[in-house]
Amino acid sequence: MVNILMNFILQMPNAKPFLFTSMSPALLHLYNASQATVVIIDVLRATSTIATALFNGAKYIIPVDSVAKCIELGRQINCVTAGERDGKIAEGLSYGNSPFEYSRLFIGGKILVLTTTNGTRLLHMALEKGAREIVTGSFVNLDVVAEYLLQQKNNVILACAAWKDRINIEDTLFAGAVIEKIREHFNIECDASHIAANLYHKASGDLFDFMQRNNASHFNRLMAYGLEKDIRYCLEPNLANVLPIYEAGKLKIY
Amino acid sequence: MVNILMNFILQMPNAKPFLFTSMSPALLHLYNASQATVVIIDVLRATSTIATALFNGAKYIIPVDSVAKCIELGRQINCVTAGERDGKIAEGLSYGNSPFEYSRLFIGGKILVLTTTNGTRLLHMALEKGAREIVTGSFVNLDVVAEYLLQQKNNVILACAAWKDRINIEDTLFAGAVIEKIREHFNIECDASHIAANLYHKASGDLFDFMQRNNASHFNRLMAYGLEKDIRYCLEPNLANVLPIYEAGKLKIY
Numbered sequence: 445m446v447n448i449l450m451n452f453i454l455q456m457p458n459a460k461p462f463l464f465t466s467m468s469p470a471l472l473h474l475y476n477a478s479q480a481t482v483v484i485i486d487v488l489r490a491t492s493t494i495a496t497a498l499f500n501g502a503k504y505i506i507p508v509d510s511v512a513k514c515i516e517l518g519r520q521i522n523c524v525t526a527g528e529r530d531g532k533i534a535e536g537l538s539y540g541n542s543p544f545e546y547s548r549l550f551i552g553g554k555i556l557v558l559t560t561t562n563g564t565r566l567l568h569m570a571l572e573k574g575a576r577e578i579v580t581g582s583f584v585n586l587d588v589v590a591e592y593l594l595q596q597k598n599n600v601i602l603a604c605a606a607w608k609d610r611i612n613i614e615d616t617l618f619a620g621a622v623i624e625k626i627r628e629h630f631n632i633e634c635d636a637s638h639i640a641a642n643l644y645h646k647a648s649g650d651l652f653d654f655m656q657r658n659n660a661s662h663f664n665r666l667m668a669y670g671l672e673k674d675i676r677y678c679l680e681p682n683l684a685n686v687l688p689i690y691e692a693g694k695l696k697i698y
Numbered sequence: 699m700v701n702i703l704m705n706f707i708l709q710m711p712n713a714k715p716f717l718f719t720s721m722s723p724a725l726l727h728l729y730n731a732s733q734a735t736v737v738i739i740d741v742l743r744a745t746s747t748i749a750t751a752l753f754n755g756a757k758y759i760i761p762v763d764s765v766a767k768c769i770e771l772g773r774q775i776n777c778v779t780a781g782e783r784d785g786k787i788a789e790g791l792s793y794g795n796s797p798f799e800y801s802r803l804f805i806g807g808k809i810l811v812l813t814t815t816n817g818t819r820l821l822h823m824a825l826e827k828g829a830r831e832i833v834t835g836s837f838v839n840l841d842v843v844a845e846y847l848l849q850q851k852n853n854v855i856l857a858c859a860a861w862k863d864r865i866n867i868e869d870t871l872f873a874g875a876v877i878e879k880i881r882e883h884f885n886i887e888c889d890a891s892h893i894a895a896n897l898y899h900k901a902s903g904d905l906f907d908f909m910q911r912n913n914a915s916h917f918n919r920l921m922a923y924g925l926e927k928d929i930r931y932c933l934e935p936n937l938a939n940v941l942p943i944y945e946a947g948k949l950k951i952y
Contacts, residue, residue, distance in 0.1 A: 467865060470724050474864055610728055611721060611890040636865040638912040642900050643893055658892040 462599045463630035465619045465637040468606040469566045477575040481598045483589060483622070484570065484580045486605035487614040488662050489528075489541045490563025491582040491688075492678040496543040498697050499585075499684035501552035505695040507564040511536055514559045524551065527559035531665050534559065542674050543584070543684075562605035567690065570603060578690035579698075583618060583651075584683045590625040592687050592698065600630065602637070613643070613660040614679075617651060620644025621681075651679040716853045717884035719873045719891040722860040723820045731829040735852045737843060737876070738824065738834045740859035741868040742916050743782075743795045744817030745836040745942075746932040750797040752951050753839075753938035755806035759949040761818040765790055768813045778805065781813035785919050788813065796928050797838070797938075816859035821944065824857060832944035833952075837872060837905075838937045844879040846941050846952065854884065856891070867897070867914040868933075871905060874898025875935075905933040 462480075466472045485491060494505055508514050511527055511534045518525035518537075527534040528541035539545050541560055558564060563580075570578050576598070581589040593600050602622060604615035620640035623632070627641065647654035652675065655663040666675055677683065687698040716734075720726045739745060748759055762768050765781055765788045772779035772791075780793035787794035795814055812818060817834075824832050830852070835843040847854050856876060858869035874894035877886070881895065901908035906929065909917040920929055931937065941952040 467721065468725060470728075471722060471863065471865070474724075474862075607889075608728075609725065610888070611725070611893065613889045613892060616889075616893060632913065633915055633918075634864070635861075635867045635870075635912075635915055638867060638914070639865065639870060639893065639897055642897055642912070646896050646900050658889075658896070659886065660892070661887055661889055664887075 460629060460631040461597055463602070463623070463632050463637060464600070464634045465602045465604070465623070465640050467604050467611045467616060467636050467640070468609050469562070469569055470609040472566070472569055472573065472603055475601045477570055477573040477601060479576060479599050480601045481577040481579060481593065481596060482570045482575040482601045482603050484563060484567045484578060484603055484605065485582065485615045485618050486560065486563030486566070487582045487618050487678055488666060489543060489674055489678055490558070490560040490605065491580040492584050493541055493543045493546060494558070494580050494688050494695055495582055495585040495684040495686055497546040497551050497556050498688050498695070499686045500546055500548040502546070502556050503553055505556045505558055505688070506693060507567050507695060508557060508559045509565050509568045511559055514557050517557045521555065523555035523557050525557045529561055531662070531669060542671070543677055544674065562607060566603060566605045580688045580695065581618060581622065583621065583679055583681050584677070585685050585687060586618070586621055586681045588685045588687045590622055593622070594626055594629055607662055612662055613655055613658060614662065616640045617644050617647055652676055714883060714885040715851055717856070717877070717886050717891060718854070718888045719856045719858070719877070719894050721858050721865045721870060721890050721894070722863050723816070723823055724863040726820070726823055726827065726857055729855045731824055731827040731855060733830060733853050734855045735831040735833060735847065735850060736824045736829040736855045736857050738817060738821045738832060738857055738859065739836065739869045739872050740814065740817030740820070741836045741872050741932055742920060743797060743928055743932055744812070744814040744859065745834040746838050747795055747797045747800060748812070748834050748942050748949060749836055749839040749938040749940055751800040751805050751810050752942050752949070753940045754800055754802040756800070756810050757807055759810045759812055759942070760947060761821050761949060762811060762813045763819050763822045765813055768811050771811045775809065777809035777811050779811045783815055785916070785923060796925070797931055798928065816861060820857060820859045834942045834949065835872060835876065837875065837933055837935050838931070839939050839941060840872070840875055840935045842939045842941045844876055847876070848880055848883055861916055866916055867909055867912060868916065870894045871898050871901055906930055
């Protein structure tokens, strides 16, 4: 009965699509991915680096969920293998998860095989849950993500990669930034989305300062590794405004 | 090695205890409950009603995780059986989850057996995870909860009951309210806690208005049942300032 009603509502010409925010991979199962565009969000740094590499001319990116698979693919095809565990370059891989590693000169025309602690894992979870469509988002491609969601008029799940399932500030902030841009065109019966929008509203002006003042965990971790430059880049809107869409194992520009 | 270091830090005379916020029961497993006081938070309405019934003289409360157990206990002992599913009195039980049902005249000196959709379920999850200590919190007993946590100097997990694992605004707001009161005395390396504190800071002044403006899901559900009075009561600080502590199957005043 509820399903019939839901289908009816969704078929109404003026019905707004739904928007949900999953603040941790451990909450993704609560939302119906098979009816939605899932936006994978891993601001520090996987989805910022994915947008940057594609913006700088990478042919495509193969996201894999383990270091072993990354190494194996590196043996099979001509590609750059890269990955990070706990914020550092993973053992056995040559490159890490910093957007600054992927200049046009280095990555242009190449295939990048990437594995990260949270982002690529979440992407594979969304796949397993039968997501209708998967894209990746971060501040560096904020506008193009928001425009795409508006254009598609599909249900949306903003899926935060978090840190080992613990909710984080930066991914929640990005969800909030997207919601601020598109909220009027969606039906948002989701407290997590309203929490994200309020957080972004409170932080906006200076996201770096907000994260510092709020003792954000991964911010502190990366600062301790001397990666302030990475953080500042990843919090800057629209520096790599392309839309990575996942299809048949590859992330490509839409 | 990490454990040894952790124990060392915890034994240092001036080391602050840790504070974490679990925004959904589906995230509780991420935190070490066996070393912590777990505060069960179900503002609308389980933990508000628990504090109210004890404040009004209930002998003790037996929280149970199913309607069947509630009915069974009702046959075995002289008690009031009450419970709610999806915001309404559960079938087979005589009383619901409204604090207004538990006046001094009605509940004074009696045993209350209670089951609710989210709050009592979470309490049993915390038990299974070996929580060192379990108390319940809500705005109606905000100050006494905060004072107790300060006094105990134990690690704290603020555990939100949420709604069927979906994060909600009201429980997050209460976590934020507690954090605002005690933050200086705890080590808060937990983004969820900072998100909760910011949300509370943004909302404070008028929590009812904030929930209304933000289209809070359970707020809407209860408003549709004509329960505005319940919501207003549950958002009011310190109307039933007692501390329910769980021990040997019972919630009693500390």
